[in-house]
Amino acid sequence: MFWWLFLFIFIDAFQIVLLHLFGESPIAVDMFLNVVTTNATEVNELLGNLIPAVLFVFVIYGGGIALSICSIKNQSIIALKFRQSVRHITLTGLLISGILVVTNYSIDKRFELLDDVFPVNGCYNLYLSFGRYADGANYHNTSSGFTYSAYSTRPDSVPEVYVMVIGETMRATNMGIYGYHRNTTPMLNKMSSDLAIFSDALTMSNTTHKSVPMLMSPIASEQFDSLYTQRGILTAFKEAGFETSFYSNQRRNGSFIDFLGSEANDAVFVKDSVSIVDNVSDSTLLVLLNKKIHNLKSKKLFVILHCYGSHFNYSDRYPEEYAFYKPCTVVSADKEYRNILINAYDNTVRYTDYLLWRITKALEGIDAPSVMLYTSDHGEDIYDDYRNRFLHASPTPTFNQLRVPFLIWTSKQYQNKYPELWTTLQSNCKKPISTSLVAFHTLLDMGGINAKYFCPEHSLCNKSFTVTKRLYVTDHNDYKPLDDVGLRQVDIQQFKQNNLRFP
Ligand SMILES: [Zn+2]
Structure with a gap:
C-alpha cells in the first residue's frame, strides 16, 4: 500500500514543509516547477535552515519507507483485525470529508474541487506543471519565427x-x-x-x-x-x-x-x-x-x-x-531569530x-x-x-x-x-x-x-x-x-x- 500510494505520500510530505513555511495554500504549480528550476545551492541553503519541518517529514515518511521495505522483504502480512480497524477509520474520514466538500460547494461559489480539495489540487497542479515544463522545453520551436520589427527612431548612432x-x-x-x-x-x-x-x-x-x-x-x-x-x-x-x-x-x-x-x-x-x-x-x-x-x-x-x-x-x-548590522550570522531560519535575519537582510540591502x-x-x-x-x-x-x-x-x-x-x-x-x-x-x-x-x-x-x-x-x-x-x-x-x-x-x-x- 505504501508504495502504491507513493505519489500521495510524496505530495503529503511536500505539503507539510510548505505549510510550515507559508501556513496555508496547496502545493502550487510554481512550487513543482521550482523543484526543477532551482539549483543545488539554493536547496542546500534553504533546507539547511528548515530543519524542524524536514526532520518531521523524514521521521514520519522515512520511517514508513523503511517499514514498508522490511515488510515486502519479509513478506509479512498485516493482521486482519488491524486492517479492519484502519478501514473503519479511513471510511469515516472519507465520509466526513465528503460532507465537508458538499457543504463547501453549497456555501462558497468560488469553491472548486481542482483548486480547494487536497490532495486533488496537489495532483492537478503536478499534472499542470508537466505541461508547463513541456511548453518551456519546446520554446525554441514555438518562438523561432518571432520578430519585434524594432527600429531606432533616433537618427544618429x-x-x-x-x-x-x-x-x-x-x-x-x-x-x-x-x-x-x-x-x-x-x-x-x-x-x-x-x-x-x-x-x-x-x-x-x-x-x-x-x-x-x-x-x-x-x-x-x-x-x-x-x-x-x-x-x-x-x-x-x-x-x-x-x-x-x-x-x-x-x-x-x-x-x-x-x-x-x-x-x-x-x-x-x-x-x-x-x-x-x-x-x-x-x-x-x-x-x-x-x-x-x-x-x-x-x-x-x-x-x-x-x-x-x-x-x-x-x-x-x-x-x-559589509556586515554593517550585527549580529547577522543566521544560525537557523526560525522566527525566534528574526532580529538576526533582519540584520543580515538589511546588510544585503546596503x-x-x-x-x-x-x-x-x-x-x-x-x-x-x-x-x-x-x-x-x-x-x-x-x-x-x-x-x-x-x-x-x-x-x-x-x-x-x-x-x-x-x-x-x-x-x-x-x-x-x-x-x-x-x-x-x-x-x-x-x-x-x-x-x-x-x-x-x-x-x-x-x-x-x-x-x-x-x-x-x-x-x-x-x-x-x-x-x-x-x-x-x-x-x-x-x-x-x-x-x-x-x-x-x-x-x-x-x-x-x-x-x-x-x-
Ligand atoms: Zn526571485
Whole structure:
C-alpha cells in the first residue's frame, strides 16, 4: 500500500514543509516547477535552515519507507483485525470529508474541487506543471519565427548605454529611500537628484521564474502564455541596432530566464564556471559591465545584470566587511531569530545600494548618455506578522512580497539630451505602477526604439502613460486584480499606512 500510494505520500510530505513555511495554500504549480528550476545551492541553503519541518517529514515518511521495505522483504502480512480497524477509520474520514466538500460547494461559489480539495489540487497542479515544463522545453520551436520589427527612431548612432539591473528578493519596505527607519541606502540617498524613485511599485508575481521573464518581455500587457511564442527585450534592442549583453549571477535552471537571457550577443552566467558550493558576489557583474562599457566603440549598448541580491541565505550575499548590522550570522531560519535575519537582510540591502552606486559611477565615467533601471523580481516575508510567513513564492502573496523598488537613474548627459523624457519620468513617480508591465515599454521608449508590442501608455517617460488596474499572475497563469489574490487585512493595512493604492 505504501508504495502504491507513493505519489500521495510524496505530495503529503511536500505539503507539510510548505505549510510550515507559508501556513496555508496547496502545493502550487510554481512550487513543482521550482523543484526543477532551482539549483543545488539554493536547496542546500534553504533546507539547511528548515530543519524542524524536514526532520518531521523524514521521521514520519522515512520511517514508513523503511517499514514498508522490511515488510515486502519479509513478506509479512498485516493482521486482519488491524486492517479492519484502519478501514473503519479511513471510511469515516472519507465520509466526513465528503460532507465537508458538499457543504463547501453549497456555501462558497468560488469553491472548486481542482483548486480547494487536497490532495486533488496537489495532483492537478503536478499534472499542470508537466505541461508547463513541456511548453518551456519546446520554446525554441514555438518562438523561432518571432520578430519585434524594432527600429531606432533616433537618427544618429552615437553611443548610448542602458543598463537594466534585475534585483533578487528586494522588498522596498527595508530600503532607506522608501522610508525604512534604518539608512540602508546611503548611496542612493546621495544621488537622489538623478533618480526617479517610483514610490508605489508592485510586482505582478512573487516567483523568480515568472517575474523575471515578465520584466524582460511585454507579456504583462498580453496573456501570460504568450511567453511561449515571443522573445524578450534583448531581441528588441538587438533588432534596433544595439549591442546587447546579459550577465547573470544566478545559476542556469532551464527556465525562461535562461532562454531570454541567451538572446543577448554576449550572455554570461558567471556561476557556470564555479562549483555549487562557491558563493559569487554580485560585484562580479560590475566587473563584466566595466569591461563592456570601456570597450564601447561607436555602438549603442543595452545590458541586463541579473543579481542574486537578497536571496536567502542572506548572510551569504555580501562580503564579510559589509556586515554593517550585527549580529547577522543566521544560525537557523526560525522566527525566534528574526532580529538576526533582519540584520543580515538589511546588510544585503546596503550591499545592493553600494553596487548600484558603483554602476552609476561606472556609467558616469564614459562619454555617453546613460540610464540605469533597477527593480527586483519580488519581495520577501521575514516573519513580519501573526502569519509567521517566511521567504517568497507562496501561493497567496503578501504585501511584502509584492512591494518592490523601482528606480531609474539617468546621467547628466542623458538629462540634457532628452529633457522631456526625464521630466515626464519624474512627473510619474508617485503614480501606482506594475513593474512587470512598465519595465519593457519604458526601457524601449528611453532608448528611442519603436517596435511591435510597444505600448506608449505603459511607458513611464511617455506623455501618454496611463495608470491601469494592477494585476497579479496566479499559479494557473491568469491575471487577477489585487483584491482577489488572497491578500489579508494586515496586507491591506500596509497599503494604507504607506499611502499606496489598493486594489
Ligand atoms: Zn526571485
